[in-house]
Amino acid sequence: MGLAKWCLVLCAAVCAPVAWGLPTFDEVRRAHQPSEVLVLSREGEVLQRLRTDASVRRGQWVALPEVSAALRQAMLLSEDRRFYEHSGVDWRAASAAAWGNLWNTRTRGASTLTMQLAGLLDDDWRQGPGGRSVAQKLGQTVAAQVLDRRWRKDQILEAYLNLVPFRGEVVGIDALARTLFGKAAHGLDAQEAALAAALVRAPNARVAQVAQRACGVWREMQVAPARTGRAPSVAAQAADCTALEMLAHAALQRRAWPASEGVAPHAARRALAQAQQGGVSPGAQLRTTLSAPLQRFAVQSLTQHLRELQGRQVEDGAVLVLDNASGEVLAWVGSSGALSGAAEVDGVLALRQPGSTLKPFLYAQALAERRLTAASLVEDSPAQIATPGGLYIPQNYDRQFKGWVSVRTALAASLNVPAVRTLVMVSPDAFYRQLQALGLPLRESAGYYGYSLALGSAELPLLPLTNAYRALANGGRHSPVAPLLRAERPVRPAFTRAVDEGAAWIVGDILADPLARARTFGTDSVLATRSWAAVKTGTSKDMRDNWAIGWSSRYTVGVWVGNASGAPMHEVSGTSGAAPIWAALMAHLHARSPSRAPAAPAALVRLPVHFGAGPGAEVPLEAARTEWFVAGTQQALFAINNVADGAYLTGAKGQFGLDSEVMGAVRIVAPAPGSIVALDPDIPPQHQRVHFMASPASAPGLRWRMDGKPLGRGAQVAWLPWPGRHVVQLTDARGRVLDELRIEVRGAGVARR
Known part of the structure; x- marks a missing residue:
């Protein structure tokens, strides 16, 4: 045996163990x-x-039947014509290549698909910048024959198509099809297949060279059909090659992935x-809990509505849909996408001011503590609450006051002053603990927020806020939101009692009452759904955030609309911002299965109630109706017999002055001496007033002076605050000073609109 043959045998013996260590087809597919x-x-x-x-x-692994027939044909014509005939090595092609090298002539090359696959599976046989060495070629040859014996032909071709590098960073047919052609591998036509095959031989060649080679492959693909019919003319082939070159220029420049x-x-x-x-x-x-049809509808609804709000400086929004029973997320839309200037910001997790969306939890706590009932009368009137930092003067959304209203009306119509008065009863510390029990991540202490917590001064994400509403839907039972990754076996949520069951049900009944919300939203509001649903809107300071959150018998839906930058919106109200999106989602969710009202808990009592007339009036404050009560709090008549002196005054500890005994001396009862009033630059100055009140209110001839100048007459007078230190005097008709106090107004930068 000659020296050359001995070298071949020796190299084969050395390479054989490595070749036999090649992975199986299943191992390669699992490792992809x-x-x-x-x-x-x-x-x-x-x-x-x-x-x-x-x-x-690198894309997903594509099974061979999912690859277009045109691509399989083009790849075999370009790289390995006798693929199904040889045993891994095409000795005929190898002999032709050797003969061509001897006479310095160009040939197609002798590397088969199986040999190329062996190089892709083992780096030892992969071609380097200077080509393969003799040992690498021998090892690749042995490995190819081993692969051909251990793997089926379809497995070899399938693995090759998924592992072969094409152009640049693109590896595998799935990545190539989606990057260059924007489609799946099964959709490639003959010209696209020819272009893909051309890239294997020269992946980084110039576009013209790739197109020329692709044209050659495409012409060869026409030979088989031509045997059974008319072959394309030369002119037709030239035209098709011109079109193929245009396709190559377009495809190789795009990055549609x-x-x-x-x-x-x-x-x-x-x-x-x-x-x-x-x-x-x-x-x-990753299999998630999201519902594809619902997710697409949520994206479409948000995008469509934000387009309708163009011109009002609204470009962002977020949508969340939860399953009441399981806590699974069914839809999660974090932004408006192309409409947003900050599409990467997730509005479901971003911190925003919740506005009035915290009121249901506040009233539920007051009902549970038996401080109020749904029929209790609370006063919606100017209020000044003395705090260590000055006076807190809450305002309603429409800057108007409704007078004496029931709790049902106050909550459904989203009146601010009654909510603050209710928080005074409950106390900020107790309400803070209630919100924590509902899973709301408050970053500051109760003292930091103070009475403004009733109006949503804290910052909260949409996710925990919507889940807190889900607790109301579940009768006051709270459980964390389920993970987005769907478990193989259903996991029962771990519920804990966060809100009294009866109080939660009454709050839901109020939020589902279209007549109760009519004082603010009208009788034909978008919030009135065709089947049962409870909903609450909210608007934060200066219209920076708009919310609509509510639940049906099966789902809880939360929607936020605003700007990721925090910029205010223009003329966007609770019913024009987030509410239409919420209503569209509820209608979609219950298009086939209407939502039904939940049954009342056994502990609740239902009783007909009547209301008396307001002070100085003969008409009842509200129409008679049937109302629900926590057991032990029911009563049939709710009336205001007289208004106690000092009833408008609230102290720093949050207690109403309800002393009905008339004071012997006339004095100023509000604001408190030494009060510091802070002007809000986001509220127009015509809507900011300090109310001065005297007691007893029946005292005749009362006059008010501000810094020595006349201010007004009567027991009450409103003053447009102006920065500085001021002296306020209460006098009688003769000008005698009955009482005097000093206050300070801070904040000179009042925005005028």
Whole structure:
């Protein structure tokens, strides 16, 4: 045996153990790691593609039957015509290549698909910048024959198409099809297949060279059809090649495979983070709790409504839909996408001021503590609450006051002053603990927020706020939101009692009452759904945030509308901002199965109630109706017999002055001496007033002077505050000073509109 043959045998003997150590087809397929993660819906549909590997673009593993027949034909014609005939090595082609090299002539090359696959599976046989060495070629040859014996031909071709590098960072046919052509591998036509095959031989060649080679492959693909019919003319072939060159220029310049694409980018990132935090290998697919049809409808509804609000400086929004029973997230829309200037900000998790959306929890606490009933009368009138930092003067959304109203009306119509008076009864500390029990992440202490907590001065994300409403839907029972990753087996939520069951039910009954909300929203409001639903809107300071959160028998829906930058909206109210989106979602959710009102708990009492007339009037404050009560708080008549002196005054400790005994001496009862009034630059000055009150109110001839100048007459007078230190005097008709106090007004920058 000659020396050359001995060298070949020796190299083969050395390479054989390595070749026999090649993985199986199943091992290769399991080890395939796409550069993206597919986030799936609960139905198995792809909601989002998230790129997780920035070094390469590698798509999902594509089974051979899912690859277009044109691509398989083009690849075999270009790379390995006798693929189904040889045993891994095409000795005929190898002999032709050797003969060509001897005579310095160009040939097609002798590397088969199987040999190329061997190089892709083992770096030892992969071609370097200077080509393969003799040992590498021998090892690749042995490995190819081993692969051909251990793998089926269809497995070899399938693995090759999924592992072969194409152009730049693109690896595998799925990445190529989506990047260059914007479609799946099964949709590639003959010209696209020819272009893909041309890239294998020269992945980084100039476009003209790739197009020329693709044209040659495409012409060869026409030979088989021509055998059974008329072959294309030369002119037709030239025209098709021109079109193919145009396709090559367009395809090789596009990058139609962004880092993230789909309808749930923020939820997808949340699911991926949960998978990584839980020690779960994300792999290629993540099954979530999201519903694909609902997610698409939520995105469409948000986008459509924000387009309708163009011109009112509204560009962002967020939507969340929870399943009441399981706590699973069914829809998660974090932003308005292309309409937003900050599309990456997740509005479901961003901190925003909740406005009036905290009121249901406040009234539920007052009902549970038996401080109020749904029929109790509270006064919606100017109020000044003395605090260590000055006077807190709450205002209603429409800057108007409704007088004496029932709790049902105060909550449903979202009146601010009665809510603050209710918080005075409950106390900020107790309400703070109630909100914490509902899972709301308050960043500051109760003392920091003070009485403004009743009007939503804290900052909260949409996710825990919507879940707190879900607790009301579940009769006051709270449980955390279920993970976005769907568990293989259903996990029962761990409920804890956060709100009294009867109080939660009454609050839901109030928020579902269209007549109770008519004082503010009218009788034909968008909040009036076709089937039962309870809903509350909210607007934060200066119209920076607008909310609509509510629940039906099966779902809780939360919607936020605003600007991620915090810029105020223009003329966007509770019913024109988030409410239409909320209503559209509720109608979609219950299009086939109407929502039914929940049954009242056994502990509640239902009783007909009547209301007396207001002070100085003969008409009843509200129409008679049947009302629900926590057992032990029911009564049939609610009336105001007389208004106690000092009833408008509230002290720093939050207690109403309810002393009905007439004071012997005339004095100023509000504001408190030494009060510091802070002007709010976001409220127009014509809507900011300090109310001075004297007691007894029946005293005749009362006069008011501000810094020595006449201010007004009567027991009450309103004053437009002006920065500085001021002396306020109460006099009788003769000008004698009956009482005097000093106050200070701070804040010179009042915005005028």
